[in-house]
Amino acid sequence: MMKRILLSATIAGTLALPAAAQNNELVLYCSVQEEWCRLMAETFQRETGINVLMTRRSSGETYAQIKAEEGQPRGDVWWGGTGDPHLQAAQEGLTAEYHSPMLAELQPWALRQAEASGHRTVGIYAGALGFGYNSTMVTENPPACWADLLDARFDDDIQVANPNSSGTAYTLLATLVQIMGEDEAFAFLGQLDENVSQYTQSGAAPIRNAATGETAVGIVFMHDAVAQAVQGAPIVAVAPCEGTGYEIGSMSLVEGGPNAENARVFYDWALTPAAQALGAQANSFQVPSNVGSPVPEQSPSLDQITLIDYDFATYGSSETRQRLLARWDAEIGARR
Amino acid sequence: MTSETERSSRAARERMAWLALLALAVLALPWYQVLPVGARPVFPSALGLAAEGRGWFWPLVLALPALAFVGRRDAAGSLFLGIAGGALALLVAQGFAIGLRGSSIDWLATLFPLSAQGQTGIGWGGFAAGVAFLGLIAHALALRGFCRGDRFAASAVVFIVALLTLFVFFPILKLAMAAFVGPDGQLALGSFLGRLFAPDLWRLDCLTGGRRCGVVINSLVLGVLSATIATALGLALALIVGRTRFQFKQTLRALSILPIITPPFVVGVAIIVLFGRTGLFTVWGAELFDMRPTRWVYGLTGILMAQVLAFTPITFLVLLGTVEAINPTLEEASQTLGASPVKTFFRITWPLLRPGVAAAFLLAFIESLADFGNPIVLGGGYEVLSTKIFFAVVGARYDLGNAATLAMILLTLTLVAFWLQTRWLGRRSYVTVTGKSDAGLAATLPHGLQGVAWSVVVPFVLFTLAVYGVVLIGGFVHDIGRWDMTPTIVHLRTAFAFEINAEGLQLYGSAWNSMQTTLWVSAIAAPLTTLVGILTAWLSRARTPLNSAPCCPLPSPARWWASVTSQPSTCRRSTSPARRRS
Numbered sequence: 001m002m003k004r005i006l007l008s009a010t011i012a013g014t015l016a017l018p019a020a021a022q023n024n025e026l027v028l029y030c031s032v033q034e035e036w037c038r039l040m041a042e043t044f045q046r047e048t049g050i051n052v053l054m055t056r057r058s059s060g061e062t063y064a065q066i067k068a069e070e071g072q073p074r075g076d077v078w079w080g081g082t083g084d085p086h087l088q089a090a091q092e093g094l095t096a097e098y099h100s101p102m103l104a105e106l107q108p109w110a111l112r113q114a115e116a117s118g119h120r121t122v123g124i125y126a127g128a129l130g131f132g133y134n135s136t137m138v139t140e141n142p143p144a145c146w147a148d149l150l151d152a153r154f155d156d157d158i159q160v161a162n163p164n165s166s167g168t169a170y171t172l173l174a175t176l177v178q179i180m181g182e183d184e185a186f187a188f189l190g191q192l193d194e195n196v197s198q199y200t201q202s203g204a205a206p207i208r209n210a211a212t213g214e215t216a217v218g219i220v221f222m223h224d225a226v227a228q229a230v231q232g233a234p235i236v237a238v239a240p241c242e243g244t245g246y247e248i249g250s251m252s253l254v255e256g257g258p259n260a261e262n263a264r265v266f267y268d269w270a271l272t273p274a275a276q277a278l279g280a281q282a283n284s285f286q287v288p289s290n291v292g293s294p295v296p297e298q299s300p301s302l303d304q305i306t307l308i309d310y311d312f313a314t315y316g317s318s319e320t321r322q323r324l325l326a327r328w329d330a331e332i333g334a335r336r
Numbered sequence: 337m338t339s340e341t342e343r344s345s346r347a348a349r350e351r352m353a354w355l356a357l358l359a360l361a362v363l364a365l366p367w368y369q370v371l372p373v374g375a376r377p378v379f380p381s382a383l384g385l386a387a388e389g390r391g392w393f394w395p396l397v398l399a400l401p402a403l404a405f406v407g408r409r410d411a412a413g414s415l416f417l418g419i420a421g422g423a424l425a426l427l428v429a430q431g432f433a434i435g436l437r438g439s440s441i442d443w444l445a446t447l448f449p450l451s452a453q454g455q456t457g458i459g460w461g462g463f464a465a466g467v468a469f470l471g472l473i474a475h476a477l478a479l480r481g482f483c484r485g486d487r488f489a490a491s492a493v494v495f496i497v498a499l500l501t502l503f504v505f506f507p508i509l510k511l512a513m514a515a516f517v518g519p520d521g522q523l524a525l526g527s528f529l530g531r532l533f534a535p536d537l538w539r540l541d542c543l544t545g546g547r548r549c550g551v552v553i554n555s556l557v558l559g560v561l562s563a564t565i566a567t568a569l570g571l572a573l574a575l576i577v578g579r580t581r582f583q584f585k586q587t588l589r590a591l592s593i594l595p596i597i598t599p600p601f602v603v604g605v606a607i608i609v610l611f612g613r614t615g616l617f618t619v620w621g622a623e624l625f626d627m628r629p630t631r632w633v634y635g636l637t638g639i640l641m642a643q644v645l646a647f648t649p650i651t652f653l654v655l656l657g658t659v660e661a662i663n664p665t666l667e668e669a670s671q672t673l674g675a676s677p678v679k680t681f682f683r684i685t686w687p688l689l690r691p692g693v694a695a696a697f698l699l700a701f702i703e704s705l706a707d708f709g710n711p712i713v714l715g716g717g718y719e720v721l722s723t724k725i726f727f728a729v730v731g732a733r734y735d736l737g738n739a740a741t742l743a744m745i746l747l748t749l750t751l752v753a754f755w756l757q758t759r760w761l762g763r764r765s766y767v768t769v770t771g772k773s774d775a776g777l778a779a780t781l782p783h784g785l786q787g788v789a790w791s792v793v794v795p796f797v798l799f800t801l802a803v804y805g806v807v808l809i810g811g812f813v814h815d816i817g818r819w820d821m822t823p824t825i826v827h828l829r830t831a832f833a834f835e836i837n838a839e840g841l842q843l844y845g846s847a848w849n850s851m852q853t854t855l856w857v858s859a860i861a862a863p864l865t866t867l868v869g870i871l872t873a874w875l876s877r878a879r880t881p882l883n884s885a886p887c888c889p890l891p892s893p894a895r896w897w898a899s900v901t902s903q904p905s906t907c908r909r910s911t912s913p914a915r916r917r918s
Contacts, residue, residue, distance in 0.1 A: 034846065042844050049839070053849070060730035067734075071435050072457035088734075093437075165731040197631060198716050201727060212817045213614035214631065233818060256436050256456075258370050334536075336548055336717055 025051045026262040027074060029066070031059040031081025032249065033204075033227075036282035040079065043278060044269060050262050058202070059085045059167060066094050066254060073256045076263035079270060080124065082167040083113055084316045086250035090120035095252035098264060102271035102290070110289035113248045116313060124270065125249040125279065125286035128239060128305045129171050132207050132225030135234045137216040145241040146176070146188070149217065154195045157216035159206035161199060163328055167247070168203030172219055173324055174315035175245030178308055182324075189332050199336075211235055221247065222300040223285040230283055230298055243306035249286060350487065351407050351475055355400065358468035362397050365461035372436075374453045381461055389450040392430050396465065399423035403472060412479035420476060424469040431458065470498050492871050499868065508747070514740035524737070531741040548717065552745060555705055555720045558636060562643040563700035569644065569796055570651025570696055571689070572789035578659035579781045588793075591800060596649040598807075600709025603642050606806040607633065607714060609816055611641070634716030642710040645800060647703050651696035658692025677782040698757040702750050721746045 026044075030037035034056050041054040057065065059081025066075060066089060078086070078095070089095045097119050103111065110123030133143060137157075143149055149158060161169035176185035197215055200206055206218030207225050211233035218225070225237035251270060253263050269275050276288035280296035287295055287302050295301065314320055366380035377384040386393035399419055406416045438452045439445050445452060458466075471491060477483075478490035515531075518524035535550065542549035549557070573592050577585050595603065610616050611633040622629040633641070662685060670680040708722040715723060721742055728739035781789065810816035814824050831847035843849075 038844075038846050045842075058730065060734075064730045064734065073436070162727075165727040198634065201712060201723070208817075212612070214608075214612055231815075232820065256373070256454075260373075 024049065024262070025053060026259050026266055027076045027257065028052050028054045028266070029062045029075045029078045029254075030054055030056045031062050031078070032279075033282070033284060036279055036284045037080070039278050039282045040270070040275070043275070044266060048265060048269070050265065060165070063089055067092070070094060073254045074258070075254045076257035076259045077266050077270075078252045078254060079266075080249055080251065082171070083121070083123065083248040083250045083312065084167055084170070084321075086121040086252050087113075087117055087312070087316050088318070089252060090117035094255055095120045096255040096257075096260075098253050098267060100264075100268050100271060102268050105291055106271065106289050107291055109248060113250055113312070117252075121250045121252040122271070123248040123289045124251045124276070125288050126246055126302065127221045127223045127249065127286040128246040128300055128302060128307060129168070129175055129219075129244045130222035130225065130237060130239045130300070130305075131217055131219045132210055132222075132228065132235045132237045133217045134210045134213060134215075135236050137213065142236065142238070143217065144238060146179075147242070149195065149219075150188070150191045151195075154217055156195065156197045158192065158195045158219065159198050159200055159209055159215040159217070160192075160196060160219040161203045161206065162201060162333070164325055164333075165201045166203035168221055169199070169219075170321070170325070171221075171245050171247055173328060175308065175310070177324065178245065178311065178315070179242055182327075186327060186331050189328070193332050193335060199333075207235065222305075226285045226298050226300060227283045230285075237300060239300060239305040241306070243308045245308055245310045246302070248312070347411070347475070347479065347487070351411055351472070354468050354471040354475060355404055355407070357464055357471070358400050358403070361461050361464035361468055362393075362400055365464055366459050367393075367461035367465075368456045369459035370456050372453045372456050375450075382465070389448070391448050392426075392434070392444070392451070395426055396423055396430075399469075407472075411476060417473065417476040417480070420469050420472040424466065424473065427462070427466055427469065431455065431462075470494055489875065492875055496868065496872055496875065511740050511743055511747075514736050515744055518737065527737065528741060531738055532745070537742075537745070548719075551719050551721055551724045551742075552749075554636075554718060555722075555746075555749070558639060558643070558711075558718075558720060559701045559704040561636075562640055562647065562704040563697045565640070565644045566647040566700040567651045567655075567693060567697045569648045569792055570653075570655050570700075571693060572792045573648070573652045573796075574655035574659045575781050575785070575789050576793055578656055580786060581780065588797070591797060592652050593649045594800065594804065595645050598646075598804075600642065600646060600707065601713055602807055603645060603803055604638075604710050604713030605817070606803045606810070607638060607642055609806050609810070610802055611638070614819070631716070634714060635718040638714030638716070639707075639710050639718065639720075641799075642714055643704055643707060644796075645803065646707075646710070647700040648796065650703065651700050654696040654699060655689070655692050658689055662688045677780070678784065681782055681785060695757060698753050702753050705746060705750055705753070721749075 028037075028041055030040065037054055037056045041052040044050065045052045055075075062078055062081060063085035066073070066078065069075070078089070086095070095117075099119055100122070103114065103122070106114075106123065107126075109126055113121060113123035131143070131149070135142075143151070143154075160172060163169040163173045173185070173189070176188060179185070180188060200209070204220055204224045206215065207220040207228055208218075209215045210218040211228040211231075222237045222239060225235055228235040229237065251267065253260075253267060257263055271290055273288075273290050273293040276290050276293040279286060279288065280294075280298070285296050285299040287299055315324075362382040364381055367382045367385055368375075368380065371377075371380060375385070375388070377388040382393045383397050386397050399422075402419050403416065403423075406413070406419060410416065433439055433441055433444055434451045434455045436454045436456060438454045439448075471494075474491040474494035475487065477494065478485055478487040483489040483493060516523060516525065516528050518527060537552045538550040540549055540553060542553070548554070573588070576582055577589055582588070608615060611618055613629045613631045615633070618629045618632070621627075666688075667680055667684050670684050671677070675683065706722065707720075708726065711718070711720045711723045712726075725739050725742045725746065728735045728742060806816065809821075811827055812823055812825065814820040814822040814826075829845070831845050833843075833845040834848070835842045835844060
C-alpha cells in the first residue's frame, strides 16, 4: 500500500518536469569576431526576451562541433563565418532547410549561396580578400598589387595563414588559382614563400600582427584590416589591382536543434536591415546581405574592388579542396 | 541463524530500492531530455513511449516485473543476472541503433515504423534506468560471491567499471575506429599505416639543418627540454625553501605557485608583449646591440619559456614534498661523522631526492606533451602534436582519420611516460627508516649550491613578476600589445557589464556566462572526482580488515585509473615516494 502511494506521488511529481524543461532559450554558435557576436546576442535578447546562450568559435571549429554533435544537436543557429564550411554542413545534412520570408530582400550573391545549398544556408555578409600593411613600417611606395608582395624589401615581413587551418588562406589559394591558373598560382606562392615569415594558424592573426608591428604585411580579408585601422592601428587596407576573391559569410539552422522555433525567429531577425547594421557598431565592416541594410562607411565597397567571378561550387567542393591543399603541402608547406 | 536472516532481509531491502529506482525510471521519469519531433506520447516515460508505438521500449519496461518476480525467488540465479545484464545491453543498443535520424537497420525500421521519428538524447529516465540496471547487476554478482559477497564493494566495482567503459574505453575505441576505419566505413589499415609513418611526423631534418623536424620529434624535443629546465628550477626553488634560512620563504612559495592557476593563453600573450618583435626586451636588446628586432621568440624558445613558467610550480611542489620528507637525522649523522656539507649533499641528500626528481621530470614531460595553449600562441611554425591534432579537425581540411592517428600517438607517448614513472619509482624503496621521530637538524645547503640555486631562481622570479605585471597592467590599458597605454576600464566593462531593469538583473558582460559555467563545472566535478578517486583508491589498495586479502580484484586498467584519479592533479605530492611511509 505504502509503495503504491509513494509511486503515485512520484508520478504526479514528475508530471511537472517536462513542462519545466521547455526553456525560452536559443543556443547560438557564432563564428565572427567576439564583439559582433556579443552585440548580436545581446540585442536579440533585449528585443525578443529569448535568452541567448552564445558560443564563439571559428567556422572550422563550429563545423567540427556540429558534426560531432550530430547524434544529439545542442546548438540552434550557426551564425557567421566563411561560407565553405556552411555549404559542407548543408551537403552533409547537418543543417536544416528553411525558406525565410526575408529572402526576397537579399542581394543576389546571398541568394546564390542559399540556392547552392538547397536553402540550408544563406549569405549574411560578403567581404573581399586583400591585404593590409603597417604604414609606420612601409612608408614609401606602398604595395598595390599581389605582384608587389614578391618585392625583396618585404623579406621575412609578410604573414598569411596556413590554408590547411584557415578558410581565409584557402580563399587566397583559390583566388590566385582563378586569377592566374593553377601552375602559375603555385609558382607565385612559391616566390611569396621567400617573403613569408610565418604561416599562422588563424586567418585574421596576420593583420593583428601587422597592427602590433610583428610583421609589415598581413594577407587577410579587407574588413579585418579596416577593423584594425578603425581601432587606431597604423594599418592601410589594400584591394589588389589584379582583382581578388571574396567570401560569403553565412548562416544556417542546425538540424534537430533543441529550440527550432526560436532559431527561426533569430534567422528572420538576423536578415533584417536593423540587425545587419549592428556589424559596423562592433567594428566589423563586411558588406551586409540585405538590400536595405546600410553599408558601413568604412566598408571596402565591393563596387570599387575588382572582384573576380569566384566559383564557389568548384573551389568549395571537397575534391578540389583536397587536391589544392595537398599540392600546397607538397610544394609550399614542405619547404619549411 | 538470526544474522543470516537479517543479512538476507537487508539484501532484499536493497534489491527493492534498486527496483523502485527502476520503476521510477521506466514508469515516471521522462526518458528523453527533449522529445523527438513528432512524438506525442500520453506520458514521456519509457512506458508511455512504448504504448505510443515505440515497441523497442517494451523489453526495458517488462524487465521491471520480471526482475521483481525472479528476484523474489532467486536473486543470485543466472536468470536474474541475465535479465538485468540483457536489459542494460538493450538500453545501450537501442540508443546506438536508433539515432536522431531514425534507424539505419532495415528490420528495425519495418518492425517499428515510429523509429523513423528518431531518438534524441536520453534524459533522467534513461539515466536512472541505466543506474538501476547496474545496481541490480552488482547486487546479483555480490549474492553470487563476487567481492566475497560484499555488496558495497561489488557495487563500487561495477559502477567504476561502467564509468571507465563510458568515459575512457569508449572514447578510445571511437578514436581507434576513426583512425582505422575510412570515411566509407571500410577498414583502411593502409591509410592508417601511411598516416602513422608519414614523414611530416618523424623526419629528422632539423638535426642536419635546413627544414623542420616532424611533429612527433618536435613534441619530444620540447617535452624533454621543458621538463629538464622545469625540474632544475623546481629543485632549486625546493632547496631554497626547504634547506636554507631564507626569510621570505612564504612569499617565494606563493609567487612560484602563481602560474599554476593562470590559463596558458594569457601567459603566451604576455610573453609576446615582452619578447615579441616589438616587445619591450626585444626592442631594448636590438637598440643595445644595434640590430634589427627579430621574431626570435616564436617557436621552440617561446613555447619553452611559457612552459617552464607553467610547469615549474608543479615540479616545485613535488620536489618540496621530497625535500621535506627526507629525514634530517641522516644528514645530521653524516655531518657529525665529519663529512663536509658538500659531501653530505651528494652522498645522502641527492640519492634520496632522485626519485622525486624523476617523478617531477616525467610529470612536466607529460604536461608538456598535453599543452595546447602555449604552442598555439607562441609556436610560430613550430608544430607539435596537440596543435596538429586540433587543426586536423577544425582546419579547412576536415581530416578526422589523421587527427585520430595523431591522438593515438600522443596517447601512447603519454602512457609510456606514465609507465616509466610508475616502473622507475616502484622498483626501489626510498623510505628513510630510522625507528625514531623526525627530530634532527636538516642540513643547510652548501654555499656553492646555494649560489647556483639562487642564480637560477632570481631570473625565474623576475620573469614571473614581469609576465604577471604585463597581465595586470594589460587589463587596465587600451591595448598593451600596441603599447597604447591609455588607462581604461573598458575591458572590465566588456567582461562584467550588467543592467537592472524591469525584467530584473540582466548580465550582458562577456565573462558572466563563462564564469558561471566555470563555477558550476568545478562545483559539480570536484566532489564527484574526489568520490570516484577515493572509491577507486580504496578498491585497488585497501584490504578488508578481517582477512587482509585483497578485497576485490580490479582489472589492471582500473588500477591504472585508480592511481591516476587518486592524485589531485595540481598538487601531486603523493607521487614522491619518500612520502609513503607505510
